Amino acid sequence: MSKLRDHPGLVLSPLSFVVVLVLWEGVSRAGWVAPIVLPPPSRVWDGLVILFTASWFPQHVWLTTAETLIGFVIGGVTAILLAIVMVNVRLFKEVVYPYVVAFQVMPKVVLAPIFITWFGFGMESKIVMAIAISFFPVVINTVVGLESVEENASLLMRSLVASRRQIFCKLAWPTALPSIFAGLKTSLTLALIGALVAEFVTAKEGLGTLITTFSFELKVYLVFAVIIVVSVLGLVLYGLMEYLDRKVVFWRRSHFTG
Amino acid sequence: MLRAHEPIAGAPATTGAIEVRRVTKLFASRNGSAGVEALRDVDVDIRPGQFVAFVGPSGCGKSTLLKLIGGLLDPTAGRITVGGSEVAGPRRDIGVMFQAPVLFPWRTVLENVLLPIEVFGLERRAATEKARQILNLVGLAGRERAYPRELSGGMQQRAALSRVLVIDPPIILMDEPFGALDEFTRERMNLEILRIWQEGRQTIVFVTHSIAEAVFLADRVVVMGTAPGRVLAVIDVPLPRPRSIDLMKSPEFAATVFEVREYLGVAR
Numbered sequence A: 001m002s003k004l005r006d007h008p009g010l011v012l013s014p015l016s017f018v019v020v021l022v023l024w025e026g027v028s029r030a031g032w033v034a035p036i037v038l039p040p041p042s043r044v045w046d047g048l049v050i051l052f053t054a055s056w057f058p059q060h061v062w063l064t065t066a067e068t069l070i071g072f073v074i075g076g077v078t079a080i081l082l083a084i085v086m087v088n089v090r091l092f093k094e095v096v097y098p099y100v101v102a103f104q105v106m107p108k109v110v111l112a113p114i115f116i117t118w119f120g121f122g123m124e125s126k127i128v129m130a131i132a133i134s135f136f137p138v139v140i141n142t143v144v145g146l147e148s149v150e151e152n153a154s155l156l157m158r159s160l161v162a163s164r165r166q167i168f169c170k171l172a173w174p175t176a177l178p179s180i181f182a183g184l185k186t187s188l189t190l191a192l193i194g195a196l197v198a199e200f201v202t203a204k205e206g207l208g209t210l211i212t213t214f215s216f217e218l219k220v221y222l223v224f225a226v227i228i229v230v231s232v233l234g235l236v237l238y239g240l241m242e243y244l245d246r247k248v249v250f251w252r253r254s255h256f257t258g
Numbered sequence B: 001m002l003r004a005h006e007p008i009a010g011a012p013a014t015t016g017a018i019e020v021r022r023v024t025k026l027f028a029s030r031n032g033s034a035g036v037e038a039l040r041d042v043d044v045d046i047r048p049g050q051f052v053a054f055v056g057p058s059g060c061g062k063s064t065l066l067k068l069i070g071g072l073l074d075p076t077a078g079r080i081t082v083g084g085s086e087v088a089g090p091r092r093d094i095g096v097m098f099q100a101p102v103l104f105p106w107r108t109v110l111e112n113v114l115l116p117i118e119v120f121g122l123e124r125r126a127a128t129e130k131a132r133q134i135l136n137l138v139g140l141a142g143r144e145r146a147y148p149r150e151l152s153g154g155m156q157q158r159a160a161l162s163r164v165l166v167i168d169p170p171i172i173l174m175d176e177p178f179g180a181l182d183e184f185t186r187e188r189m190n191l192e193i194l195r196i197w198q199e200g201r202q203t204i205v206f207v208t209h210s211i212a213e214a215v216f217l218a219d220r221v222v223v224m225g226t227a228p229g230r231v232l233a234v235i236d237v238p239l240p241r242p243r244s245i246d247l248m249k250s251p252e253f254a255a256t257v258f259e260v261r262e263y264l265g266v267a268r
């Protein structure tokens, strides 16, 4: 009880959600807003039921999830490898890093139509989009992480006459892991955005396609239902990364105190 | 267990003598203006098994000199030999302890202590037993599986000390190892160092800001001055061994402290 008194948000936050839902339902039922513009929550719920009972729905979810994860894994792994090479080969970094920063700043969604042209209407163009958008945060976070080794720690390794390989495996890599995971968490969310945007442009299947199709058909309640599914998918993916992060980077300060 | 002079795999057999001859160290500045002369014409002789303390004001080059001896920096001019061979880079017969414990947060205390063993490629099983004994000796029994952040500052420095001792280096360089600890913990750590040195008879070079600490621990105190960093005096400490805290009350102790202080006063 005292805990609730100390943190009124614990009650007020869900309560406000319920209040908004009730108001929204009321406004819609009273006819102040056309249901075709803003369907009431009960109608969105019907939409969710329709989706989850439809035999065609799971394959759309799987496809978008697969595009996101494949893009994320390919993008993440190559990003980490590229960063490792950059940190170890000075000249390579001096040549390549400016481009990495430039690409990082560029809004990658503009590439979606080109990728469709190059890689077709299928899954490949979505994966490439997911790679393109999730790649750069990981490169930059890995470089920053690998370069954040403390002066004293590297002096210690040098005083032990450690090889470059030992210094990397025993010091630089673990030092970089918290930063790498921060990059990976951002990237996974971005990969989902990439896959969806590419699906918006052109696709036969996927959650992004469902959103565009239902919008054209003016089935706004179904659009809302898909948006909810996409949000939950994003949350689940992020939760998985958060879990992995806590397991792998178990020594991070916030995890102990949090 | 803590006998110092068993040869270490891959390390040259040395007797632990250190000779610093007319060593000068310049740090070039980044913007091209005149660099810093951290040390000028420094001469120091340290006999095997001797406990030597460096004292001096901040910026007089104590850390620089220690890194030069440890092969972590190259001298601009002059020559340093350890056990008769010229120092040309880091070497495994020299153990180094820094002001910060520098423990890796992803390793338990025991794993941190075993780091040098892994890096040297030595057999882990035998070393683990030895590491446990050393942790007992420094009062960390039962904390082998703790992570560094679960330890107090004093305990972390004990772990760092264990990491040096596990490889039995004949020479140990310590850069203000207890500077960040409170007075009380610091005193206890000093007594522990003396006990370990009494058993192992390593050559110890100990950098400190505290004159009393230097006099209490060392056979010889090297007094340094700034701008440029140089040796002002080398003072032999006429106190008997083994030493206990009571010794700090003796007139000889006070006289030696005063002597060191006078030299440092001249430096200003």
Ligand SMILES: Nc1ncnc2c1ncn2[C@@H]1O[C@H](COP(=O)(O)OP(=O)(O)OP(=O)(O)O)[C@@H](O)[C@H]1O
Binding pocket: B027, B028, B036, B037, B038, B056, B057, B058, B059, B060, B061, B062, B063, B064, B065, B229
């Ligand atoms: N890597 C470096 N590059 C440039 N200048 C340096 C470097 N390391 C030390 N110096 C300079 O050399 C001088 C001596 O530094 P050093 O760290 O050896 O002093 P110190 O006696 O250990 O001081 P403190 O007691 O504060 O630790 C200082 O003027 C410092 O600014």
Ligand SMILES: [Mg+2]
Binding pocket: B062, B063, B064, B175
């Ligand atoms: Mg220093």
